[in-house]
Amino acid sequence: MTGSVPQPASEPAFDDQSPVCLAPPIEVMVNAVRSSTENPPRHGETAVPARRPGVGSLVLLASIVISLLAASSAPNPLYARYAAAWRFSPITTTVVFGAYAIAVLLSLLIFGRVSDHIGRRPVVLAALG
Secondary structure (H helix, E strand, O other): OOOOOOOOOOOOOOOOEEEOOOOOOOOOOOOOOOOOOOOOOOOOOOOOOOOOOOOOOHHHHHHHHHHHHHHHOOOOOHHHHHHHOOOOOOOHHHHHHHHHHHHHHHHHHHHHHHHHHOOOOOOHHHHOO
């Protein structure tokens, strides 16, 4: 049988009644909100839908950041008075300013982690009291 082409097997005919897919239909729910009585929330999920913060929250946070930045730079005008009163050279004033900036950075890094570990309220009470 040289040169002969094999013929494909005939396909079975399907009528409208025969099933094509044997798997049961799947319901797909995208971003569905489940009630807490149906199923408990999964890990990382909340039973209550998230709320978008308002403009008041943004204004409050911005004022806190501005206040903290202003407070961290409060000693700057005093450096000229200290330099005149204690007869500091310009390099000594620069070293004092740099030491203050490094101390603020280190304290924020250290005490920020402490407040994450033990809570904000105990750290604030310890700082105030």
